[in-house]
Amino acid sequence: MKSSRRFNNALKRLVAGITLSASLSLPAQALTQNIDASFRPDAANPQMNKFRNDTPISGVCEGHIPAQCKALNIFTIRDTAFRATSIGPILPGADLRNAAMFKVPSQWRPLAVTHQITGEVETVEVRIAGIGHRWDLPHPPGVSAWTLPGPPQIAWNRRWLDGVAPCVGTRYIAASSTMVLFFWLVPENAGACGLAPGTEIPKFWYSHLEYAYELRTPNPLTMSTGNYTGSITYTMGPGQDFDFGDVMIPADNLYTFNFNLSVQHTLKVEVPPGGQRVELLPQGGWQAWLNQGRKPTRLFRDQTFNLSASSRFKMNLECQYPSGNNCALWEPNAGHVVPLEVSVTLPSGLTDASNQPVNRRPLLRDGVGTELFQPGIYVDRKPGTLHFEVPRDHVEEMIKQGTARHYSGNVTVIWDSQV
Incomplete structure (x- = not known):
């Protein structure tokens, strides 16, 4: 009997250990985006040996600042599946990590794309060149919570229009009393940018993610006809590639970009x-x-x-x-x-x-x-x-x-x- 009890106790400890391990193994939640580009020679412009972006443009580059985006050679995507919610209040004068903070992978990162038939490998480089959201908050305090009382007083909308270094404002916002859409440009290798409110915000959330990306593609004249595919995955969350500070926690912790480069030669x-x-x-x-x-x-x-x-x-x-x-x-x-x-x-x-x-x-x-x-x-x-x-x-x-x-x-x- 003693031997049986010892065995049952050991079995219970083993089961408890397995249960504990399983409870700590959380599945990764991921967002995905397909990035398509193509090259087909153009007799009207033979000097233009570059890929054309075929990814549908959405967000501010589509409907609000298209000329500015074209001049900067960037494209925007509005991802309405993205969510991030505050886990506590955002306080006046808070440090950056406890405020509305934005840090994106603005440095160039390489990824390999492989020809689906021949196995030839080429390198694509990508960086995130802009960041924006739709953010919401309750009323009161409403959007005026972002006004700095001063002196001098700084209006809430001016702060979101102008951006905060190292990010650069695009002079674009759309707003109501409890909601704002904004978009900022992010220079290469920029660090974190963001701002704290002038009035405590008890709850704050992002209901979509808007970003610009910039590509460096291989010379298509040296590539074989066909499709090249590859992917890059960014992490999301505090201290990760997409970092929104310690208060704003995204629902997804991975973001994967799937690339398809189509080459059609003559x-x-x-x-x-x-x-x-x-x-x-x-x-x-x-x-x-x-x-x-x-x-x-x-x-x-x-x-x-x-x-x-x-x-x-x-x-x-x-x-x-x-x-x-x-x-x-x-x-x-x-x-x-x-x-x-x-x-x-x-x-x-x-x-x-x-x-x-x-x-x-x-x-x-x-x-x-x-x-x-x-x-x-x-x-x-x-x-x-x-x-x-x-x-x-x-x-x-x-x-x-x-x-x-x-x-x-x-x-x-x-x-x-x-x-």
Whole structure:
């Protein structure tokens, strides 16, 4: 019996310990926001190599200070799911942590975004650049509780219009006797800002959160077509990333931003009509040979094309008649083969991996030397040239007096965006 009682007592202690541990494990409450941006090259503005913000704008940037937001390159979101409530009164002259305090992650923070198919990783940077709320309080005391009696007296609305350093007021509020909407800008790496009332406020609460964010995105011209996704999570509460002081406690303690960057590139080659059939000729044509019997020293053709490119690409050859790393032309009657050299000149704005312009760069079957071409700007229908030539020391072998010969062969030039 004693042994049984000891076992039951031990079991009770074990159950009590498990119950205590479970009671201390509180689930995290989280807010989420999707941030969407896209890049698609714009022929009307080829110098603009930036992502466009596609996240629906709400709040003050949408309906109240749009020009100011555009000039600052910020976007606002009004999150009506956010709540924060005071756990005690806010007293006149209170220190910042016991007043209406606002501290946001205003410093730049990096996050990784990953291509959903290739696994390529790029870095996005984000910072919170503004903060606002709808705040409410009972009446009395009403909004005039924020008036400082002075001397000199400072009106309650002026304090919320002007903001408090390091935050910067936007001169925007909307108010009733018990409610105010306000919005302040937050400079980079700013600390906490806020203010204490002139009259005790027994209860105070925020019924939404309004914030501006600023993005630094990768250079889309170096990214692959497709979607890149990633997320960053901020903490909320006293001493956290979003810190509203020790009196105002948010209902949620995490805020997650889910990023989706969509990249849609252009790579288009336009060859003029008849340009697929390349005829090699001597300089000035065949007249010198036909009339004077003077053998040509060059057989060549420069074929122009128009190129539109906003992404990296590589080039190489496929040949009907290979000749080492080049292609060849075949003469069936004589059974004679001559090598054909192919090279490319790309439009201005495109460079190789060493950031050098591309002028008569040899195109080879294995693609060596043409593994990477990249745009510095969006190149829109700019002319380039394919150069075809039989090496000089082989031309004499092709031309025999009194003998008709016809050399031919198919050459496929490949522009490949899968780099």
